[in-house]
Amino acid sequence: MDSRERLVVAMSDLMWERGYAATSPREVRERSGVGQGSMYHHFPGKRDLALAALERNCADLLPATVEVLSQPGDPLERLVVYLTRPLPALKGCKVGRMTQDPLVAGDAGLLAPVAAAFAAVHESLADVVREAIALGEISEAVDPDRLAYMLAATIQGGYVLAIAAQDPRPFEHARAGALELLRASSPSPAAHAAPAAG
Amino acid sequence: MDSRERLVVAMSDLMWERGYAATSPREVRERSGVGQGSMYHHFPGKRDLALAALERNCADLLPATVEVLSQPGDPLERLVVYLTRPLPALKGCKVGRMTQDPLVAGDAGLLAPVAAAFAAVHESLADVVREAIALGEISEAVDPDRLAYMLAATIQGGYVLAIAAQDPRPFEHARAGALELLRASSPSPAAHAAPAAG
DNA sequence: GTCTATATGTCGATAGAC
DNA sequence: GTCTATCGACATATAGAC
Numbered sequence: 001m002d003s004r005e006r007l008v009v010a011m012s013d014l015m016w017e018r019g020y021a022a023t024s025p026r027e028v029r030e031r032s033g034v035g036q037g038s039m040y041h042h043f044p045g046k047r048d049l050a051l052a053a054l055e056r057n058c059a060d061l062l063p064a065t066v067e068v069l070s071q072p073g074d075p076l077e078r079l080v081v082y083l084t085r086p087l088p089a090l091k092g093c094k095v096g097r098m099t100q101d102p103l104v105a106g107d108a109g110l111l112a113p114v115a116a117a118f119a120a121v122h123e124s125l126a127d128v129v130r131e132a133i134a135l136g137e138i139s140e141a142v143d144p145d146r147l148a149y150m151l152a153a154t155i156q157g158g159y160v161l162a163i164a165a166q167d168p169r170p171f172e173h174a175r176a177g178a179l180e181l182l183r184a185s186s187p188s189p190a191a192h193a194a195p196a197a198g
Numbered sequence: 199m200d201s202r203e204r205l206v207v208a209m210s211d212l213m214w215e216r217g218y219a220a221t222s223p224r225e226v227r228e229r230s231g232v233g234q235g236s237m238y239h240h241f242p243g244k245r246d247l248a249l250a251a252l253e254r255n256c257a258d259l260l261p262a263t264v265e266v267l268s269q270p271g272d273p274l275e276r277l278v279v280y281l282t283r284p285l286p287a288l289k290g291c292k293v294g295r296m297t298q299d300p301l302v303a304g305d306a307g308l309l310a311p312v313a314a315a316f317a318a319v320h321e322s323l324a325d326v327v328r329e330a331i332a333l334g335e336i337s338e339a340v341d342p343d344r345l346a347y348m349l350a351a352t353i354q355g356g357y358v359l360a361i362a363a364q365d366p367r368p369f370e371h372a373r374a375g376a377l378e379l380l381r382a383s384s385p386s387p388a389a390h391a392a393p394a395a396g
Numbered sequence: 397g398t399c400t401a402t403a404t405g406t407c408g409a410t411a412g413a414c
Numbered sequence: 415g416t417c418t419a420t421c422g423a424c425a426t427a428t429a430g431a432c
Contacts (some may be wrong), residue, residue, distance in 0.1 A: 099358045
């Protein structure tokens, strides 16, 4: 791993552990083992390093999420996987958390990769919901875009509740609640327990 | 307004505008118009001032939320109000945002008022959901605690999506989606449009 | 309770040799 | 590309008079 890469990894980790404002160039240097001169050779300043770190985080997380939603097979089942896969409730989302840092949210350049990642997840989610509606697994009374936003919000907001309580259960309950409600609203109640007949 | 109060207000505003780590005692002094000596007379340090500011924010926001949920009358209608009342999608939640700041989330003392506020909202929400289930407005297949967590998460996560997109619509869509799904899962479909008969 | 003055360290970056 | 040295500014307080 070259110096540039080590700097990006260290910055990414530190933004995750301490936040953007609270992370100093010095810590990045120390953790990466890269010297002062090298750091400013590779990046004009802290913000540019943060941008590279953010882009890296998005590139790390996005493919796995989209992949879960792009599997072949039953769309409702893909939503179940989306809502039940293991996620670090007490650590939060490396990407979503950045929206709550005013220094990041106030900087269009830093926010851009985050916005792109959420937009991509939304498109995948909305597609799956549309498929599920077409198959009669979800009520036609539901708007696919709205439901997709709701599902993504359940995850992101679940982190907030879990961290506030210092307990993963609110996160798990929120996701389970979304799933329960989704199933309770299904046009074919049989879909809850077993594959629908026909 | 005395010095102490002015300090707390300034700190509260600055944590809101810039975050905790990015807010310096100097800015607090300048905005509040309180001198250096007075500041350290009233508070031992930045953290203690932040704690007072957090407690104030919680005390500001909690009553209004609980009040919405504690109105007399139809419980489902109270959930509708909870999910449709005007909220600042692009600004986020003064209380919820704090959970995403590692310096706050890693400090049990700072997190305590936030945890208490979310716990209080959850209790109110879960009570309303239980009432709605008892009246047959929401399916008995739904667990009240889970649904309550899901609804709170929808709001908190909606902020994340809206700020990422720099557009209030994901927030509004997420809330509307929750409402739509709630209605689609209602045991008495008539409840969607008009008061249920009987 | 409020003020001015001071202290110590770090931040975020630059300089310039190798 | 990497190094050491250095910079001016600010962060986070403390001291001690009034």
